[in-house]
Amino acid sequence: xxxxxxxxxxxxxxxxxxxxxTVRMTPAAAGELAVGALKRIGYSDEDAQIIADQLVDxxxxxxxxxxxxxxxxxxxxxxxxxxxRPIKIVHETPLSALIDGGNNLGYVSVYRATEVAINxxxxxxFAMVGVYDSYYSGRSAYFMEMIAKxxxxxxxxxxxxxxxxxxxxxxxxxxxxxxxxxxxSSKGPVxxxxxxxxxxxxxxxxxxxxxxxxPEGIAFDEHGNPTRDPNAALRGGWxxxxxxxxxxxSFAVQALGxxxxxxxxxxxxxxxxxxxxxxxxxxxxxxxxxxxxxxELVDRIKATPRxxxxxxxxxxxxxxxxxxxxRRVEGLVFDRKVVESLEAL
Amino acid sequence: xxxxxxxxxxxxxxxxxxxxxTVRMTPAAAGELAVGALKRIGYSDEDAQIIADQLVDxxxxxxxxxxxxxxxxxxxxxxxxxxxRPIKIVHETPLSALIDGGNNLGYVSVYRATEVAINxxxxxxFAMVGVYDSYYSGRSAYFMEMIAKxxxxxxxxxxxxxxxxxxxxxxxxxxxxxxxxxxxSSKGPVxxxxxxxxxxxxxxxxxxxxxxxxPEGIAFDEHGNPTRDPNAALRGGWxxxxxxxxxxxSFAVQALGxxxxxxxxxxxxxxxxxxxxxxxxxxxxxxxxxxxxxxELVDRIKATPRxxxxxxxxxxxxxxxxxxxxRRVEGLVFDRKVVESLEAL
Numbered sequence: 085x086x087x088x089x090x091x092x093x094x095x096x097x098x099x100x101x102x103x104x105x106t107v108r109m110t111p112a113a114a115g116e117l118a119v120g121a122l123k124r125i126g127y128s129d130e131d132a133q134i135i136a137d138q139l140v141d142x143x144x145x146x147x148x149x150x151x152x153x154x155x156x157x158x159x160x161x162x163x164x165x166x167x168x169r170p171i172k173i174v175h176e177t178p179l180s181a182l183i184d185g186g187n188n189l190g191y192v193s194v195y196r197a198t199e200v201a202i203n204x205x206x207x208x209x210f211a212m213v214g215v216y217d218s219y220y221s222g223r224s225a226y227f228m229e230m231i232a233k234x235x236x237x238x239x240x241x242x243x244x245x246x247x248x249x250x251x252x253x254x255x256x257x258x259x260x261x262x263x264x265x266x267x268x269s270s271k272g273p274v275x276x277x278x279x280x281x282x283x284x285x286x287x288x289x290x291x292x293x294x295x296x297x298x299p300e301g302i303a304f305d306e307h308g309n310p311t312r313d314p315n316a317a318l319r320g321g322w323x324x325x326x327x328x329x330x331x332x333x334s335f336a337v338q339a340l341g342x343x344x345x346x347x348x349x350x351x352x353x354x355x356x357x358x359x360x361x362x363x364x365x366x367x368x369x370x371x372x373x374x375x376x377x378x379x380e381l382v383d384r385i386k387a388t389p390r391x392x393x394x395x396x397x398x399x400x401x402x403x404x405x406x407x408x409x410x411r412r413v414e415g416l417v418f419d420r421k422v423v424e425s426l427e428a429l
Numbered sequence: 430x431x432x433x434x435x436x437x438x439x440x441x442x443x444x445x446x447x448x449x450x451t452v453r454m455t456p457a458a459a460g461e462l463a464v465g466a467l468k469r470i471g472y473s474d475e476d477a478q479i480i481a482d483q484l485v486d487x488x489x490x491x492x493x494x495x496x497x498x499x500x501x502x503x504x505x506x507x508x509x510x511x512x513x514r515p516i517k518i519v520h521e522t523p524l525s526a527l528i529d530g531g532n533n534l535g536y537v538s539v540y541r542a543t544e545v546a547i548n549x550x551x552x553x554x555f556a557m558v559g560v561y562d563s564y565y566s567g568r569s570a571y572f573m574e575m576i577a578k579x580x581x582x583x584x585x586x587x588x589x590x591x592x593x594x595x596x597x598x599x600x601x602x603x604x605x606x607x608x609x610x611x612x613x614s615s616k617g618p619v620x621x622x623x624x625x626x627x628x629x630x631x632x633x634x635x636x637x638x639x640x641x642x643x644p645e646g647i648a649f650d651e652h653g654n655p656t657r658d659p660n661a662a663l664r665g666g667w668x669x670x671x672x673x674x675x676x677x678x679s680f681a682v683q684a685l686g687x688x689x690x691x692x693x694x695x696x697x698x699x700x701x702x703x704x705x706x707x708x709x710x711x712x713x714x715x716x717x718x719x720x721x722x723x724x725e726l727v728d729r730i731k732a733t734p735r736x737x738x739x740x741x742x743x744x745x746x747x748x749x750x751x752x753x754x755x756r757r758v759e760g761l762v763f764d765r766k767v768v769e770s771l772e773a774l
Contacts, residue, residue, distance in 0.1 A: 175713065175714075175715050177554065177712060179524075179553070179554055179555055179712060180554070180712035180713055181713075182713040182714070208524070209522065209524055209525070210524055210555050210557065212555065212708060212712050212713060213713075214713040237685075237688065249733075250730050250733055250742050251742070251743075252733075252735055252736055252739035252741075252742050252743075253730075253733035253734065253735060253736070253739075253742050254733070254734050254735065254736055255733050255734050257729060257730055257733055265681045265684075265685075267681075267684050274684070276677040276678065276680060276681045277677075278674045278677060278678075280674075308734070308736050308737075325671055325672075325674050326670055326671025326672070326674060326675055327670075327671070329623045329625075329670050329671060329675075330671055330674075332621040332622075332623060332745045333621065333623075333678075335621060335730070335744065335745055336610045336612075336621045336745075338726060339610075339612050339619070339723060339726065340582075340610075342719060342722040342723060342726065343582065343708070343710055343713055343714070343719065344713065345713060345714065346722075347718065347722035347725070347726075348714075348718075354726075354729070361706070361708075363557060363688070363706075365688055367522060367524060367525035367557050368520065368525055368526075368527040368557060368558075368559040368688055368689065368690060369520075369527070369688070369690065369693075370520055373692065373693070374687060374688065377687040377691075377692035378684060378687060380692070381683065381684065381687065384602060385595050385598075385602055385680070388594075388595050388598035388599070388600050388602055389598065389599050389600050389653070390597055390598060390599065391597055391598070391599055391653050392653075394597035394598075396597075397595050397596070397597050397598050398596075398597075399680065400677045400680055400681075
C-alpha cells in the first residue's frame with residue numbers, strides 16, 4: 085500500500101502488459117465482475133458495491149494484489165464464515181463515534197465510519213471515529229481521499245493481527261499497522277500511506293506462493309532465528325521498517341488502535357482497531373488558506389533541483405493517482421486465473 | 430530526541446561519569462544556573478523558569494545537548510536578537526486556537542499552546558492548537574507528557590527550517606520535522622518522540638565541532654554530491670530516516686506544520702509550524718478503559734520472549750524516564766566549560 089515518491093520511469097506500466105495469461109477489462113466490467121462474485125459469497129447489493137468500488141480503485145492505482153484477487157482471500161478467510169451483525173454505533177458524541185464492526189469487512193465498516201466522521205467534521209470541525217470487531221480495513225488512502233475531497237485533513241491508523249516483532253523480541257506483538265495521512269490541496273488530494281512493517285503480509289504470502297526468498301535481515305522464524313523462508317516468517321514474524329524509529333511508530337499505531345476499541349473486541353489489546361481523525365483546516369486557518377499553502381509546498385518540492393539520473397521528484401500518492409488516470413483510459417489487466425476463479429465463486 | 434526501545438545495558442550511565450572537565454549538580458542547582466543565565470540574556474522571570482524547567486528535564490532524561498548548552502545556542506541565534514512580541518491567540522474556536530508566537534522561543538510558545546490545548550480538551554474532548562513565528566520547539570516529549578498526565582492522547586508535529594532533501598533532490602525542502610505521540614497509561618505516560626530526519630541538526634553541528642565524519646550515505650553537499658563532511662552537509666542537506674516511508678512522513682509533518690500557520694509567517698511554507706492535537710480517549714471509550722488497555726499492551730510487549738543477548742524489550746520513553754529517576758538522586762553532569770560559559774553570560 086506504500087505510495088510514496090520515487091525516481092525513474094512509470095514502473096506501473098510494466099504491470100499492464102497483455103499476455104496469454106491476462107485479461108484486459110474496463111473498470112466498469114471489473115466492477116461488475118467483483119459485485120457479482122461478492123454477492124455470490126453472501127454480500128448485499130449495497131455492501132458488494134462499496135467493496136467493489138474500492139477494489140477497482142486499488143487496481144486503477146496499481147495495487148494489483150489489493151484489487152480483485154482480494155475477493156478470493158475474503159472468500160477463504162475464517163472470519164468470513166463467522167456470523168456478521170449489522171454495523172452499529174455503540175457510543176456517540178458530537179465529535180466522535182465508536183462503531184462495533186459486527187465482524188464485517190473493514191471495506192464496509194471503515195467506509196461507513198468515514199461517512200460518519202465527515203458529517204461530524206462538517207458540523208463541528210473535528211471528528212474521531214473508531215471501529216472494532218472488523219477485519220481487512222482496505223486501502224487507507226481510499227478513505228483519506230474521500231476526506232481530502234471533502235476539504236479535510238484525515239489521519240487513519242489501523243492496528244491489525246500480530247506479525248511484527250518488537251526490537252529484540254522473537255514473538256510478534258504488533259500488526260503491520262498502516263498509517264495514512266491525507267491532505268486537501270489546490271493540486272488535488274495528497275496522501276501519505278504506509279505500512280509500518282518492513283513488508284506486508286500479502287507480500288510475504290506472495291513470496292511463499294511463488295517460492296521466492298525474503299530480503300535478508302527482516303524476518304525471523306518462530307524460534308527467533310533469522311530466516312529468508314516466507315513460510316517460516318509467517319509462523320514467526322518480521323521487523324518494523326526504519327529501525328527504532330519505525331518500531332516506535334508501529335507501537336504508536338497499535339496504541340491508536342486501542343483508541344478505536346481494539347481492546348474491546350474479544351478482550352484482546354492486539355486485535356484490529358481502525359481509527360479515523362478528521363480535521364477541518366479552518367479550525368486554525370479560518371481564511372481557507374490551507375489548500376493553497378499545500379499546493380505551494382507541492383510546487384516547491386516538485387521544483388527541487390535533482391540528482392543526475394532522477395527524472396522527477398514525486399510527492400506521496402502522485403504516482404498512483406497518475407497511473408489511475410492512465411488506466412481509466414487503457415483499462416485494467418488481471419490474471420486470467422483470477423478472473424476465472426471469481427466467475428466460478 | 431529519539432527515545433525508543435533498545436537492547437543492552439543503561440547507556441545513559443556512560444554519560445554521567447565525573448571527570449576533571451565536568452561538574453555534578455543537583456537538578457535544583459542546574460535550574461538556578463539556567464534561570465540566571467536566561468534572565469541575563471533578556472528573558473522575564475516567568476519565561477526563564479518555563480525554559481529552565483524544560484532544559485533540566487532534558488538533562489534528567491539524558492539529552493545532554495538539548496539541556497543547558499542550548500542556552501548558549503539561544504544566545505547566539507540571530508532570531509534571539511530580533512524583537513519579541515507577546516505570544517498572542519489570533520484565531521480561536523471552542524476546539525482550536527492559532528497562536529502567533531511573536532518570534533518567541535518554542536519552549537515558551539508551545540508550553541503556552543499546550544496549556545491552551547489541555548484546557549480546551551477538558552471542556553470539549555478535543556483541541557487543535559497551532560503556533561507560528563516561533564523557533565526551537567524544545568523537546569516534544571515534554572509537552573506530550575503534560576498532555577498524557579492530564580489523561581489525554583497528544584500528537585505534536587513540528588516543521589522546522591530546511592535541512593532535509595526530498596528523495597532524488599539536492600536542495601533541502603523539509604525540516605528535521607519531529608513527530609511525537611504521547612499516551613496516558615496505567616503504567617504512566619508512554620511517549621514516542623522522533624525526528625523524521627536521519628540525523629538531527631545538533632548532531633551534525635556536534636560532528637562538525639569535534640571534527641568527526643558523518644555516517645556513510647546520509648548527507649549531500651550543496652552540489653548534490655555525497656559527503657561525510659558535517660560542514661558540507663550543513664550547507665547541503667541530508668536524507669530522511671527510513672527511505673521512502675520516512676520521506677513521506679517528513680512530508681506529512683511539513684504539511685501538518687502548515688496547519689499550524691507555518692505559511693503565514695514571512696509568507697514561507699517552509700517555515701516553523703508547531704501543531705498540537707489533544708484527544709480525550711473518552712471520546713470513543715467513555716468507560717475510561719484506555720489507560721488500562723495501554724498498560725496491558727505495555728505489559729505484553731515487556732513480556733515478549735527475547736533474542737539471546739537481549740536484556741529487556743523496551744517501550745518508547747521507558748529508558749529516558751528510568752534515567753530521569755536515577756539522575757534525580759545522583760545529580761546531573763555538565764561540561765565545566767558549559768557551566769563557566771553560562772555563568773559568564
